[in-house]
Amino acid sequence: MTTKTRFAPSPTGFLHVGGARTALYSWLQARANNGEFVLRIEDTDIERSTQAACDAILEGMNWLGLTWDEGPYYQTKRFDRYNEIIAQMLEQGTAYKCYCSRERIDALRESQAAKGEAQKYDGCCRDLPARVLSAGENDEPFVVRFKNPIGGSVVFDDHVRGRIEFSNDTLDDLIIARTDGVPTYNFCVVVDDWDMGITCVVRGEDHINNTPRQINILKSLGAPIPEYAHVSMILGDDGAKLSKRHGAVSVMQYRDDGYLPEALLNYLVRLGWSHGDQEVFSLEEMKQYFKLDDINKAPSAFNTDKLVWLNQHYIKTLDPEYVATHLQWHMDDQKIDTSNGPALSAVVTALAERAKTLKELAASSRYFYEDFAEFDAEQAKKHLRGVALEPLQLVQQKLAALPEWTVEAIHQAIEDTATELEVGMGKVGMPLRVAVTGAGQSPGLDITLFLIGRSRSEQRISKAIEFVADRINS
Numbered sequence: 001m002t003t004k005t006r007f008a009p010s011p012t013g014f015l016h017v018g019g020a021r022t023a024l025y026s027w028l029q030a031r032a033n034n035g036e037f038v039l040r041i042e043d044t045d046i047e048r049s050t051q052a053a054c055d056a057i058l059e060g061m062n063w064l065g066l067t068w069d070e071g072p073y074y075q076t077k078r079f080d081r082y083n084e085i086i087a088q089m090l091e092q093g094t095a096y097k098c099y100c101s102r103e104r105i106d107a108l109r110e111s112q113a114a115k116g117e118a119q120k121y122d123g124c125c126r127d128l129p130a131r132v133l134s135a136g137e138n139d140e141p142f143v144v145r146f147k148n149p150i151g152g153s154v155v156f157d158d159h160v161r162g163r164i165e166f167s168n169d170t171l172d173d174l175i176i177a178r179t180d181g182v183p184t185y186n187f188c189v190v191v192d193d194w195d196m197g198i199t200c201v202v203r204g205e206d207h208i209n210n211t212p213r214q215i216n217i218l219k220s221l222g223a224p225i226p227e228y229a230h231v232s233m234i235l236g237d238d239g240a241k242l243s244k245r246h247g248a249v250s251v252m253q254y255r256d257d258g259y260l261p262e263a264l265l266n267y268l269v270r271l272g273w274s275h276g277d278q279e280v281f282s283l284e285e286m287k288q289y290f291k292l293d294d295i296n297k298a299p300s301a302f303n304t305d306k307l308v309w310l311n312q313h314y315i316k317t318l319d320p321e322y323v324a325t326h327l328q329w330h331m332d333d334q335k336i337d338t339s340n341g342p343a344l345s346a347v348v349t350a351l352a353e354r355a356k357t358l359k360e361l362a363a364s365s366r367y368f369y370e371d372f373a374e375f376d377a378e379q380a381k382k383h384l385r386g387v388a389l390e391p392l393q394l395v396q397q398k399l400a401a402l403p404e405w406t407v408e409a410i411h412q413a414i415e416d417t418a419t420e421l422e423v424g425m426g427k428v429g430m431p432l433r434v435a436v437t438g439a440g441q442s443p444g445l446d447i448t449l450f451l452i453g454r455s456r457s458e459q460r461i462s463k464a465i466e467f468v469a470d471r472i473n474s
Contacts, residue, residue, distance in 0.1 A: 003035025004199045007066075008189070010042045011053035014250040015060030017242060017302070018204065018234050021268040025231060026202040027066045028269070028290040038196055039071035044188055046076065060251040064261050065283070070196070075188050082183040085191055085221070086144055086176060094220040095176060097142040098125040120172030121145070144177035146187070146217055154212035159229035159292035161205075166212035174213050190214050194223040202292070205230045229292045232299045234271055242302055256333075258357025260326055262318065263311040271300040280313060308356050315361070316352045320345040323352075330362035341369035342451040350443040350451060364441075368451050371460070372438035375467065379440040388431035389468045391421060395432055396461045405454040411446035435464030 007023040009015065015023075030037040039061065043049040058072065089095035098121075109119045126147065148171050155165045176187035189210075193201065208230050218225055234242045242249060254264050266281050273296070275281070275289040315323055324344035331338050338344055347365045355361035366372075375384060398413040418428045432449075433442055436457050442448045449457045 001199060002197075003030055003033035004038065004197050005030045005035065005202060006038040006040050006193070006196065006198050007061075007068075008040040008042050008192070008203075009057050010045060010048075011050060011057060012045060012048040013053055014056045014252065016249045017251065017268070020060065020064060020251045020264070021234065021271055022203060022231060023061065023066050024064070024265060024268050025229070025273070025290075025292070025295070026200075028286055029200055029202060029229075029292055030069075031287045032290045035199075036069040037067075038073070038198065039068035040073045040075070040192060040196070041071075042075050042185065042188065044075050044182065044185055046182070049076075056250075056252065063255055064251065064265060073192070073196070075192065078188070078192070079183065081195070082188055082191055083177075083181070086183065086187075089146070089176075089220070090144065093147070095144050095146050096126060096128070096173075098145045098173075098175075099128075099140050099142045100124055118170060120170075123173060126173060141179045143175045143179055145173040146176050146213075146220070148173050148213070148216055154215050156211065156215060156225070156228055158208075159227065160231055160295045160297050161208075164208065164211075168212075168216070171213055171216070174217075176217075186210055186213055187217065190217045190221070190223075193226060194218065194221065198226050199224075200227045200229065200292070202229045202231065205232050229295065231272060231295060232297055235299050235301045237301055237303055239301070255329075256359075258330060258359030258361070259307065259311050260314045260318070260323070260358065263307065263314045266310050266314075267307045271302070272296050272298075280310070312356050315348070315355055315358070320348040320352070323348045323358075327358050327361060330358045331365075334359075334362050334366075336362060336366055336369055338369055341453070346451055350447050354441075354443070367437045367439070367442075371456070374438070375434055375464070376439045379434045380467070383430045383434045383440070384464060384468050384471070386468065386472045387427070389465065389472065391417060391423065391428040392431055392435060392461060392465050392468065394421065395428055396458065396465065399449075399454075399461070400458060405450065407446045407450045410449050411444075414445055431464070431468075432461070436460045 005026040007019075007026050009019050009023075027037050029035070041054055041057070043054070054072075061068070086095060090097070100121075104124075105121070108122060112119045125145070149168045152168050153165050154168065154171075155163065158164050174186055175184055177183050192198075193214075211228055211230070215225055236242050251264070255261075262283070265283065265286075269281060269286055269290075270279065273290070273294055275294070278285075281289070324347075327344055327348060328338065331344070347368055348361070351361050351365055355364065395414060395417040398417055399410065402409045402413060414428055414432065415425070418425050421428070429445055430440070433445060434440060436442075436445075436449060436452055452460075
């Protein structure tokens with residue numbers, strides 16, 4: 001049988017970190033077994049579901065590279081199918097109409113709570129004969145309930161948690177269609193998983209209590225029962241459930257903050273799954289090694305420092321041309337025009353060792369593309385003093401005399417300046433760095449000047465010489 005998994009988010013908000021990890025595990029289960037991955041949008045909560053949330057989910061999945069083989073399917077477009085199955089179940093006696101009022105249900109629950117009993121429907125309408133309406137007569141409001149088996153147990157072997165058993169006596173007759181005719185979540189999920197041939201369901205542990213109900217409905221339909229894997233929640237570093245106060249929880253917020261999708265995927269896969277002591281995994285390695293049975297059932301704690309470390313690793317080791325495609329988004333976001341300056345891939349190569357995020361990298365590379373109005377005050381005070389005038393003038397002459405603007409030639413010109421003046425490289429390098437970048441940090445001066453370009457470099461050195469001369473004369 002072909003492995004077929006699904007990710008089925010509700011479009012009531014953005015794609016959050018927990019959902020992204022579930023999607024990744026489900027995607028890997030399909031890819032590791034040469035199977036298929038389905039994307040399904042569970043939008044039966046019509047009041048809370050929005051198109052913006054749907055778009056955010058699709059954007060997040062695409063940014064992460066979690067491509068799907070089928071879908072996206074939308075439950076709101078499948079109501080005819082759900083109603084068809086409900087009609088069959090009513091006819092076969094595996095479901096029934098319940099006419100109990102809201103007041104009766106509320107009173108029942110209050111009575112059960114007062115007695116310390118489990119709050120569940122008491123089966124009042126379970127065995128009522130079907131109503132036969134006379135011509136012109138209107139039926140009373142009703143919901144449709146699934147006739148859950150009495151006695152016995154539901155048992156399933158969970159890939160993460162092992163054997164799980166629920167007594168049928170703890171399960172009530174689940175509502176599968178509301179009074180307005182809209183089918184409920186638990187029922188739609190069952191029909192979808194059946195129709196779509198889902199063989200393995202990977203989802204959060206908050207769905208464990210839904211599983212026995214869904215299995216019983218599947219059995220009543222004569223449908224195959226998929227395998228299940230219920231993954232634990234993700235906690236913040238303080239042990240509380242991950243939330244906005246711990247930092248970004250939206251997948252796209254990590255994009256905005258300058259993380260590469262490879263870094264986030266690598267981090268998420270390790271939040272509960274491991275393969276020996278290995279920390280860094282390419283997607284191909286994840287697909288090669290991933291097994292649901294290797295997922296830990298203990299909750300995982302989110303550690304931003306670890307994610308930052310992984311992001312730095314990928315910025316430094318991935319193809320600079322690829323990293324540049326993601327960096328371009330941040331350059332555009334920070335309104336840095338890259339049309340007049342070095343190739344972004346060259347900037348990635350030059351700055352990769354110094355950047356923790358792409359957002360940081362973009363901000364620190366602005367001087368390659370834009371002139372600056374002023375020098376950093378602290379760096380200028382420290383390095384653009386009177387003693388810097390001679391080194392700046394001499395290095396300007398040597399750079400201007402270069403027949404070719406190459407990294408090697410620039411390096412030699414700077415070195416020759418220090419030798420001729422009989423000073424350390426710092427006495428030439430730091431004033432020159434502040435002159436061409438406006439600040440006190442940059443990659444090696446030879447590559448920095450090369451990427452800034454000859455014309456810009458010469459103009460900026462001239463500006464620095466004027467600045468120093470004015471300080472001497474003031």
